[in-house]
Amino acid sequence: MTWRNWARSHRAEPSVVLEPTTIDGVRRAVERVRDAGGTLRPVGTGHSFSAAARPDDAQLDLGALTGLVSLDLARRRATVLAGTTIRECSALLAEHGLAIDALGDVDAQTIAGAISTGTHGTGILHQSIGASVVAATLVTADGGVLRVSETQRPDLLPAVRLGLGALGVLVDVTLQAVPAFALEAVEATVGLEPVLDDWMGLLRRTDHFEFYWFAGTALAVTKSNTRCDGPLQPRSPIGRFVDERLLTDLGHRALLTIGALAPASSRILNEVAARGMARGRFVEPSHDVFVADRSVRFREMEYGIPVEAMPAALREIDRALRQADVVPTFPFEIRAIGADDALLSTAHGRDTAYIAAHRWWREDPRPLFDLVEPILLAHDGRPHWGKLHSLRAEQLAERVPGFSRFVETRDELDPERRFASAWTRRVLGA
Incomplete structure (x- = not known):
């Protein structure tokens, strides 16, 4: 059986795919691989662009472990099985008047996969999804069941959160949830320079601010999401269809195809895309506003840098692209999020801006990524674990403050490296 991730950037031929339906089934699967002297990697929906889920040996599919385990309404805490997708989590919480505090723009990932790779949304006063984890249950390399919480091995929480x-x-x-809320979304196409000049102000004045920049243009498509109680003013079904299917899917796909066939047209195409991307104003439940349809496949590299460094870094990227005459027909995405304590987090100990470079999956991303990555590294960049980058364990140890503590935790919980792969050896060491 061939496994491929969503972006088609990695594939594997696992020796066996284990699909347990219960926690005890997971425990037996781990024991089976351990007794055979093998290794295994857990997999969710395959939305990591990196090889995080790619196995060398056995693969553990957690897709059958879904649903709500328990709910503590008084403390707004929900326990869900690891294979539950973010979309399903949002729906389950909404039924009880709750929500996840901040989401990214994709909700197809399993909750375990999102937490394990550092998935985040935006909002300088908010944190990544993993930061909301107050407890977790793991099956360890010896087949045992380990509970980690604020009272049971709390020292492990910063490691388990990523x-x-x-x-x-x-x-x-x-998960530590929050009361359900709506977002007033305002999207606009504006000049890039005013956004860069007012970057910190925009972050402070707006609950959730982000923007897209199309290379070769002086335009930014801003997304300003403000928390509110309603009333809801949703997009019409027709408007949503036009936005998500005709413009985002078919329209973007057409522009990408033209850009690949006629690279000289890329700047003009990016102008068209930037002016047509903004969706105006609407008020909808938070999980509907945070999430955007992502049917067009792409490859992505994303780095977290100190939040104040973003304008200078993006201006450097703009100059470098112009000098190299590289014009990707896929926008850069720029977001920011608050500091957290996860040992491997890109936002560990600092408010963080994220600059993400994308390339259509049918195009070679390396010329773009090779140009952008050194600039982000020069700005104290830390790579997103679920996305593409070139760093190895020795370099990551110098950039990620909690790296050595995480490796010590790994040595304790998996000394024989049953959960190792070529990718973990590259990014964590042997």
Whole structure:
């Protein structure tokens, strides 16, 4: 059986695909691989652009472990099984008047996969999804079941909040939710320079601010999401269809195809895309506003840098692209999020801006990524674990403050490296 990730950037031929339906089934699967002297990697929906889920040997599919385990309404805490997708989590929480505090723009990932790779949304006063984890259950390399919480091995929480699947198999997580809320979304196409000049002000004045920049243009498509109680003013079904299917899917796909066939047209195409991307104003439940349709496949590299460094870094990228005459017909995405304590987090100990470079999956991303990555590294960049980058363990150890503590935790929980792969050896060491 061939496994491929969503972006088609990695594939594998696992020796066996294990599909347990219970936590005890996960425990037996781990014991089976351990007794055979093998290794295994857990997999969710394959939305990592990196090889995080790619196995050398066995693959553990957690897709059958879904649903709500328990709910503590008084403390707004929900425990869900690891294979539950973010979309399903949002729906389950909404039924009880709750929500996840901040989401990214994709909700197809499993909750365990999102946590394990550092998935984040935007909002300088908010944190990544992993930061909301107050407890978790893992099946460890010896087949045991380990509960980590504020009272049970609390020392492990900062590692488990972004564990790369290297500490054990996450089988359930307890999330700290918030009361359900709506977002007033305002999207506009504006000049890039005013956005860069007012970057810190925009972050402070707006609950969730981000923008897209199309290379070769002086335009930014801003997304300003403000928390509110309603009333809802949703997009019409027809408007949503036009936006998500005709413009985002078919229209973007057409522009990408033209750009690939006629690179000289890329700047003009990017002007057209930037002016047509903004969706105006609407008020909808938070999970509907945070999430955007992503049917066009792409490859992505994203780095977190100190939040104040973003304008200078993006201006350097703009100059470098112009000098190299490289004009990708896929926008850069720029976001920011608050500091957290996860050992491997790109936002560990600092408010963080993210600059993400994308390339259509049918085009070679390396010329773009090779140009952008050194600039982000020069600005104290830390790469997103679920996305593409060139760094190895020695370089990551110098950039990620909690790296050595995470490796110590890994040595404790998986000394024989049952959850290792070529990718974990590259990014974490042997």
